[in-house]
Amino acid sequence: MSYDYNRAMTESPTEKPASAKRVRGVGRLLIAVYGVLALAATGRSFVQIVRAFDEAPLAYALSALAAVVYIVATVALMRRSIRWYRIAWITISFEMLGVLVVGTLSLVDPALFEHATVWSIYGSGYLFIPLVLPLLGMWWLARHRVAPVSEGRA
């Protein structure tokens, strides 16, 4: 699947210059998928914590933390300011680290993560989206730097 990046950036003639601060093109899809993942992680951690937080406080706290980070990342991707750009990098890097560390640990020492988290086995319960999404997110951020002066370049 090739996302014809240039076309995506130049299309939408109906778009007004006033919305230059808004994210355009395929970035919208990235935000939408992040939103869905944030919803999925929040839903799961909500169920885990309501049902039996005592069973696995570590795994469930991690789930909740992951959910919050996904929500923050979704918001950060939507905003085009230098501060939110940094927050996006931090949260997405954190996700990458989380899925790699927890994914590896869940394979090496399954007893440690008996209770599933969004990152177990590299996010296999979520079609490996948690593994792929941070990579796409970092690619997107690298391609769309926010300059400190002319902030809001789409």
Added chain:
Amino acid sequence: MIEWFTWLQLGIAVPGGVLCVILGLLGRKPTDLTMGAAALVELLLIVQLAAAIAAPLAGNDATGSLLEFYTYLVSAIALPVVAGFWALVERSRWSTVILGVSCLSVAVMLYRMNQIWNVQGS
């Protein structure tokens, strides 16, 4: 939750979602067809909600966790609505893709809901 109805939903949500993703990648803005597909998925979810509330009265109880089931169902109901509003506000090709992504996400969630209701613990 009625099993055959769930399969009917999947039979609409998956092709509908794929159609929206393809049309979106081809550069189509949201149309009555793609909006309609998401609307149909949403409508069937509402029917499923009514069925899920009524089913235990007819002796059709969930085998798994009702809490988990309803978390999925409520999230699923929210998705096409959000995607639909997005499509109305931003009439671009990506809104069509997002409609498709919402339908496919609903399909995954329906699959999980079916497992929770009919498979788990039985």
